Amino acid sequence: MKVADFFCGAGGFSEGFRLAGFDVVFGVDKWKPAVITHEKNHPDGEVYYGDVEELSNLSDEEFHSIIPDTEIIIGSPPCVAFSNSNRSGKGDKSLGIRLMESYLRIVARKKFKENSILKYWILENVPNLQNYIKDEYTAEELGLKGDFTLKVRNENSKEYNSKYYGVAQNRKRFFCGEFPTPQEIISSDEKVIPLKFILESLGHPKEEKEGNRTITDPNYQDLEMSLFSITDHHYIKEIAQFEWEKAERAKTDKGYMGKMSFPEDLNKPSRTIMATLSSSARESLIYQYKNHNNRFRSPTIREVASIMSFPLDYRFYGDSMPVKYKLVGNAVPPKLSFAFARAIAEKEGFPIPEGYPKLTLRFEEDKEFKELNFSKLPMNIEKRKKMDKARYKYHIPYLKVNTFRVELTNHHSDFKKGEFVWDVEIHKSQGVQNKKVFQPKNVDAFPLGSVWEEKVGMFLKTIERQLVPSLELQKIYCMTQKERDAQGLMGPDEILMRVRNFIDSILREDNNLNEQNIKIEEEPNELPFSIALGYYVLTKIMNKVLSMENIENLSDEGILTEGLFIYR
Known part of the structure; x- marks a missing residue:
């Protein structure tokens, strides 16, 4: 049986079907390294260098002359739009939906054409796609003529985890289409490959x-x-x-x-x-x-x-490590693909090759391949951040009590105008959807006790000569760690660490404070002592930062070093 692979990438989906004895006769991608990689590793088929969306909208004559009729169509539309790692899953989905519908349009045009031979088709994507794909699409919804309906989500359309199919990776993906259910080969987490x-x-x-x-x-x-x-x-x-x-x-x-x-x-x-x-x-x-x-x-x-379960003799055609990494990371694990291919072969009564069917193309004299072996790859060098891009949002390091933490952030600044504001916030909960943010105004009303307030005052005196105005704090944050260390500068990271060390010193004096809560007048009305102390101290520090005069009006006590004001 013949297979066509759309958004074929490096060919992981195709490779699984090749391993099961199918003929991969056609692939499509518009990223050149992917096209070359697929072509080199699947030399018996044709790879089309072009846009799937454009292909899906061609006239019937052009469409069928370019795309061969096959019994199986597989495809992995780009998943970045639907990934939870893309702005925590809140990125723009419009392009992803268009590409997904382009793939479905191709499937429909092949499935509902006269004398169609298409029997199976599979769509693979990240689990979040389930929230954006419909159960079925009419011809009109796909921009086609006719009165057919393409059923997309069937009873075996669901998430599949590659670790249960012999892949040494915890990778969940959503599969839908028309195909027999693949059988897991690993029955429990105790037996997965480490x-x-x-x-x-x-x-x-x-x-x-x-x-x-x-x-x-x-x-x-x-x-x-x-x-x-x-x-x-x-x-x-x-x-x-x-x-x-x-x-x-x-x-x-x-x-x-x-x-x-x-x-x-x-x-x-x-x-x-x-x-x-x-x-x-x-x-x-x-x-x-x-x-x-x-x-x-x-x-x-x-x-x-x-x-990912690619064979050792599989090659990735990129001119750098990041390009090769992208080729691998975007792929469908071949062993997971093989499970779907095997299910189809078993249903059709086709024999599956015994052992590993070696690639038909040898690579020894391939001048297009760039080898990373024995390359000397230097470590990356830290670069300065850009003032108008450098956003900061971190909590006091390793201080979480009952999901409370104290954060320092510049997110409320006007980055375009170069007006920087540093805020202190109390955050609570696990999971972005459940978050609560508090910003009590009257920290002087916190009942910490006179002993601890006195110690806070002493601590503030030890660091106040290193504090700088908000704009200068942003400049320090944009410097490299090496630059900050060389000049003895205290940026936001250093402030948080100094606060953490101070809190630790207090807790060492009285271990019972670890288990104490204090009541405050404003929300959240009750806080663990260390969280209240952290918010109190950090707020006092940032109040001093905000109250400092503009650099032009500062006393002669200060001097400029590389455009940065620091106290001496």
Whole structure:
């Protein structure tokens, strides 16, 4: 049976059907690296370099002359519009909906044409698509003539998690269309494939050639390759300290979200491979640098490809590590695709190949392929932030009590006019949908007790000469950590850490304070002592910042250093 793949990307969806013995005869994508990658790894079919939406609207003659008739159509419209990582799921969905409907239009035109041979079709996307796709579409809704209705959501249209289909990755995706239900091959979470199986099978990345040996593909046990014939694995991309420290905090101390492992937990399946290669975000995949506690690296392209269940001899045609990473992260895991292909083959009574059917094209002399092996990839260098782009919203580090936390933010500033305001807020709850924000005005009414208020006063005196006006605080925030350290400057991060250290010193003096709440006149009316203290101290600090005169009117006590006012 023949297969056509729309929004084919690097070919993960196609690869699963190839592994099951189907003929992938056609693919479409408008991203050149994806087109080349699909073409090189599936050389027996045609790959069309163009726009799916435009294809879907061609005249009948052009449409059917370009797109062959096939028994199976598969497709993965771009999911970024529907992803929860896109502005917390609140990004613009209009383009995503158009592309999804373009795919459905193609399916409908092939399904309802005269003498159609189309028997099965599958649409894959992120789970959030379920909120935007209809159960069925009329011809009119798809911009077509006729009185047919395309049923989209059937009884087996639901979320499927790749970890139950032999993929070492916790990756949930929504599938709908017309297809038999694929059978899970792993019955419980206790039997899923852990990340360490993939990493140990590949071996630690090598920067230099030494000790060549044979590697068995962790996903396809009858596929073996010599160590140094495996592409995009023998290099190290070390993560700079400023990046992994930011990632560590985002993973282990992120506002409304739960705690994540840092570095990755090797005893569980990998988290979802994303399309964007990042080293400083909550979603970043961060591995321990071998034999070093405080050095970390990004996964190699081969590691993420194997986590996705691509075969070892599959190649990704990009001119950089981020492009190759995107090719992998955007794909459908081949083993998950294989489960759908196998279900169709079994229903049709077709034999499934025994073992791994090797690729028909050899790559040894391929000059188009850019190899990452033995590349020297420098660590990223921290750059200054742009004043009009640098938004700040962090709470006192690792201080969460009963889901309360104290945040410092500049989000209420007028960034276009360069008018910066720094606010202190109390946040409560887990999950963005449930959040509550409080901003009590009269902190002097907080019944902290005279002893603690006196200590706050002493603490403020130790840092007040490092405080600067709001505009200058924004300038400090935009500097690199290295610049701040060299000049002894105190930006918002440093302020929060100083406050955290002060709170710890108070709690060490009286452990009972950890379990005490204090009542206040304004909402939320009752606060854990450490949260109340944090809000009290940080508010006092920011009141001093806000009350400071403009830089032109400051006394001779201050001097300018690189356009930044600091006290001496």
